[in-house]
Amino acid sequence: ETGVTQTPRHLVMGMTNKKSLKCEQHLGHNAMYWYKQSAKKPLELMFVYSLEERVENNSVPSRFSPECPNSSHLFLHLHTLQPEDSALYLCASSQNHRDRLGYTFGSGTRLTVV
């Protein structure tokens, strides 16, 4: 496997469920990111991790909880979500969090909250 891999590709969950999104990168990068992409809206940066340390948290509700156990893996734990949280959740990585050449994105997890 190469690049950035996200699982699952699709997820439907009820508002009372708890689920987790997984991201794995095989690029040797040190920084990883979670983005939310909603229809016709710009990508919203949620979290930034550098060498497993969270360096940025953009006012994301506590029902989203990230975890970065090592520089290759990133999780997004979800609980008591709202229907407006339905979106495409994208993971990305870069060489480091000051990398000026942009990110490598995964294919995303399409989340539907019912």
Added chain:
Amino acid sequence: QKEVEQDPGPLSVPEGAIVSLNCTYSNSAFQYFMWYRQYSRKGPELLMYTYSSGNKEDGRFTAQVDKSSKYISLFIRDSQPSDSATYLCALRSGGYNKLIFGAGTRLAVHP
């Protein structure tokens, strides 16, 4: 005022046409300008990257930055059906690698 404005389209053109995609921005501190391409059911992939004003060409793609007008463009020559995708502009600000994205323009190139 949004930091980055991008017409969502959709933009529909015949094969072989020249396509012009554009973004405007408000923060004069942006120095790095990128274009990402996102196919359906895929994540965005970096297409072009430019620093400061000027043009950059890569095959059929040309990225243009006009900092005085706060206007960036992506031109696609001899467009192909395989170019059908959503194109997102992204601008870099600050010391961290924080990219500010446009909402994306959906392009359809029909045979």
